[in-house]
Amino acid sequence: MDPGWHPANLGAGVIVSPRSTAEVADVVRVAARHGVPIVPHGGRTGLVGGGISRPGEIILSSARLNRVERLDAVERVAVVEAGVTLEALQVAAAERGLEPGIDLAARGTATIGGMTSTNAGGIMAFRNGVMRHRILGLEAVMADGSIYSDLTRVVKNAAGYDLKHLFIGAEGTLGIVTRVAIKLDPLPKATATALLGLPSIAALQAAIDLALRSDVGQLRAAEALWQGYLHLTSKALGWSEAGVDLAQPVFLLLGLSGSDTSALQAALERIFEELAEAFPDITGIIATSVAQERMLWRLREDTDIIYRAYPAAPSYDVSVPLSEIEAYVDRVTRELAAIDPGLKPFVFGHLADGNLHLVFNHAGPFAEGIAAKVEAALYHGLGQCGGSFSAEHGVGSKRIHSLVQTADPVKLASMRAIKELLDPANLFNPGKLFS
Amino acid sequence: MDPGWHPANLGAGVIVSPRSTAEVADVVRVAARHGVPIVPHGGRTGLVGGGISRPGEIILSSARLNRVERLDAVERVAVVEAGVTLEALQVAAAERGLEPGIDLAARGTATIGGMTSTNAGGIMAFRNGVMRHRILGLEAVMADGSIYSDLTRVVKNAAGYDLKHLFIGAEGTLGIVTRVAIKLDPLPKATATALLGLPSIAALQAAIDLALRSDVGQLRAAEALWQGYLHLTSKALGWSEAGVDLAQPVFLLLGLSGSDTSALQAALERIFEELAEAFPDITGIIATSVAQERMLWRLREDTDIIYRAYPAAPSYDVSVPLSEIEAYVDRVTRELAAIDPGLKPFVFGHLADGNLHLVFNHAGPFAEGIAAKVEAALYHGLGQCGGSFSAEHGVGSKRIHSLVQTADPVKLASMRAIKELLDPANLFNPGKLFS
Structure with missing residues (x-):
């Protein structure tokens, strides 16, 4: 069971699914008038109870805010409604030779609005940053029903406080994100992937450093799998390869992107050889077919295997x-x-x-x-x-005590003051981020 | 005369130059007790009157907060005090084979604290984002003298509101930035630069698109110079090259980075040839020496030439x-x-x-x-x-009316409310951002 679909998420029993920003604002105004809290829902793939709702609350689903409104190949920017899934945006962008530059395993379900509200990261964050770094503009409905409208489509904007960063990662506690302008990058024509078995974290880091400095292609992914995890997923998927010694303590999925598959595979070979000079015991394979590349990625991404076992x-x-x-x-x-x-x-x-x-x-x-x-x-x-x-x-409802225990007290006090300022009636997603 | 050094900047007549965050906090507490406004100064390279001070105010200079405190090659992160210049950071990073990933013509004078407070952009922003996208952690002194301490050195942090983004780009109106953790990237071993004369903006954009998709190296800079500007700087610098037809309406400085200069120059040649298929009238040269490459950059960066003429x-x-x-x-x-x-x-x-x-x-x-x-x-x-x-x-004191005229009213009202919340006595940089 995907923990995001926990029955507690749907405790409110009432779901509204507006079709426009104006309808979201209407819902917020009515809810505010009657003091009914609103719990925003995207794809419900969260893992920390950010979508939990209770009787007496309303769930506001972004399911019908699902339009890709603009996608310009010259600009390399998309403007989408909050309920568009990451995969839908990836597909629309790919038609113009572009990609959102952010990727994660829940791509088919996670929505851009939810990813904005949780400041999602994923696989390419080391290179492209997290959602916060991809978002150029944002529209949100505030607790009084007014609409914060800042849908700029440029990376450089020094016109006052950049308040969209309050909504990004706020887990729906400061406003309901309704639209986002997001930066796109050229979609690479080719990728290549290696799975390396390595003796130490130092070897992992050396591999990443070599890959970052590769002259052919660009490092696209560097995912580490410790032995126990690879043993579990490889067994569940019936996978083994003679080239990968499963006795190594740690493994690295290394992905390059560029325009020519065989040039990228050759670059991975060079990285492997250079790494082997410093760490002679390493083993590894480079995927030679799309099917094999996909299989290597399943070893990393099929985390459900853990939840089926436990x-x-x-x-x-x-x-x-x-x-x-x-x-x-x-x-x-x-x-x-x-x-x-x-x-x-x-x-x-x-x-x-x-x-x-x-x-x-x-x-x-x-x-x-x-x-x-x-x-x-x-x-x-x-x-x-x-x-x-x-x-x-994120923090959701599950990690509030950890936030309180570890956060800088000045940051925590400022967070509370800003919540009180922008949502004085605690209308938006109560019980999340703050107890 | 650099407009940032305008005499009005120094109108306060009193400058303090603390040596530590604790000393900054002391200054703020004393100033708060006596109701004396503080105008923070970095390198004074701003162009919108953000550093203007008046009698009765105190200038707080970051000149003595000039330590690079940490610079780790494995992490690719630097932690620096606010008064470190961009160039000092570039030099320190280069010793470890790294660079800050942000660059601008005022690098020798502009400070990291000032660049943070103005959310500086510069030449590589299309690829690496602006300061906001490079900063991982931040420390600032608040208006009550307390210290906001959030010096994380990781790109992924979903632990509550990311309030450092309030201080970034706030032009010193919400807090005094004292320390910053900034992301670094591998320093390229080689660069290559072309100057193209082009018939249209469509040709400019096609050139950039080709360069973004180059398989060898990465696009590092794409600076446009309209005819009037190139005519002015080329005349002032006594520059001309037979290969560049100065009758073209617009010019493009295209920089690639990678590990091998001749491979990058060959990549620029391919871009030129492919572009010439769609736009046969283009002209251009590829720099074949470091001196020539520097000269091409001076044609773009010596903006003082304008101010000497006007x-x-x-x-x-x-x-x-x-x-x-x-x-x-x-x-x-x-x-x-x-x-x-x-x-x-x-x-x-x-x-x-x-x-x-x-x-x-x-x-x-x-x-x-x-x-x-x-x-x-x-x-x-x-x-x-x-x-x-x-x-x-930024906005400074010169562009306040433009901000008021063009900003979303909900954003503007929220900006005012947050200023009132975090600096109720209007202690920090009064008359900037808000009238």
Whole structure:
């Protein structure tokens, strides 16, 4: 079961699905008049309870705000309504030889509005940034029903405070995002993918550094899979390749993009050879067919395999500065073993930007005492070392205590003051971000 | 005279230059107690009067906050104090094979703190975004003397409202930026530059599209120079090349970066040849030496040539969506001629992101009536078409009326409410952004 579809999401029992910004504003005005809270819903792929609703609230779904309104090949910008899925935008952009420059496994369901409100990241963030860095303009309905309209389609805009960044990542607590102007990039004509088995995180980072400096093509993806995770997904998918030694502690999916497949494959070969000079024990394969490339990606993206083995397994999503990853993983492994030697996280993630996902071999949520210890192990010192307890999943209703425990107190007080300023009646998504 | 060094900047007569964030906080607390406004100064390279001070105010200079505190090659992140110049950061980063990914002509003087507060853009923004997109973490002193501390060094952080974006581009009106964590990129080993003479904006855009899709190297710069501007700078610098036909209406400086100079030069040749198939009349040269490459860049960057010919010439800085540039330039040219046929702007700018600079052949400011007509011509419809009246220079004290005239009223009201919330006594940079 996708945790985003948790029954608690639909507790309100009432869903409205407006067809325009004006209709959203109407709903907000009526709700404000009667003091009825609004819980905005996009694709419901969130993982931290940001869409949970309760009786007496209204769910406002973006399902009918699903138009790609503008997509200009000269500008390389799309203007879309909030309910357009990432995949729908990817398809529309591909028709003009473009792509949104952001990608994630939930692409078929996640909406641009939801991705805006959660500041989604995904696979290409190390290169293109997160949603915040792709959004040029934004329209949102405010708590008094007025419409914040800032649909600029240029990257440079120094005309006052850039308030769209308040709505991006606010998880629907400051306004309802209705439209977004998003930057597009040229769609590469070709890609090539390697799966490397590596002896250490230092080897992972050296591989990424070589790939970033590749003269042919551009680094498109650098996804790390720790041994336990690859063992689980490869077994579930019936995959093995003689070229990849599954005894290695960590694996790297390395993707290049460019215009010529064989040139990119040759570039991956050169990266492999240069890496092997420093780390002679490495193994790996370069996909030679589209089917093989897809299969390598499934080993990373089919995270549902974990949830089928361990339904509702506890999952975490941290950002760690690249220079701290090795020490972080060592420490966390040690501290988790001290809590319970049977506790083994499946670890995978976006290594080039330091975003690690950890999902535990445990069905259902941890008991409260264990959860507190696990969080202490995972989050301890993360803020001080320049990381974050929530890289891309947000805070929602599940991680409020972690936000309170780890955030800078001045930031936290300013967040509360801004919420009070822009949504004094706590109309928008109550119980998320703030308790 | 650099307009940023206008005597009005120093009207306060009192400058403090703290050596640490704690000292900045002390200054703010004392100033708050006595109701003395603070005008923050970085490199004083601003062009819109953002640093103007008056008697009774204090100038807070970042000159002694000049440490590069951390620069990690694995992380590709620098943490610097606000007073570090862009060039100092570029030099420190280059020692580790890295660069800040943002560049502008005032690099030797402009400070990272000032560039943060004005959300500076420059030459590589079409590819890397503006300052806002490069900053991972930020520290600022608030109006009550408390310290907002959010020095994360990761690109993915979904832990609540990302309030650093309030300080970025706020021109010192919400807090004093004291430290910044900034993303770095690998420094290319080689660059190559072409100067093309082109018949139309359509040809400019086709050239950029080809360069963006180049398989060798990456597009690093795409700077447009309209005929009048190139004629002025080439004459002042005593430059001419047989390969560039100065009768063309518009010129493009196209820069590629990669690891091998001759491969990049060959890529520029291919772009030229492919472009010539669609536009047979184009002319152009590819620099074959470092000295020649530097000279081509001086033709674009020596904007002081204008100010020597027309001291304190009125200058404008607009963002236009790429699909609208041709129509915009046509309309503005027509409307300016209707105001005064002698009025000719020197036009140049960052074509790949739609940022045009227009500086007029007029010494000193326009008479008020003319200024209003010129602004009407330049700004008319810009907001509606998705552009901005201020791409990268900000609002300062000079452009407040333009902000009020063009901004979305809901945005403007929210800006005022946030200023009132975070700086109720109007302590920080009064008379900037708001009248």
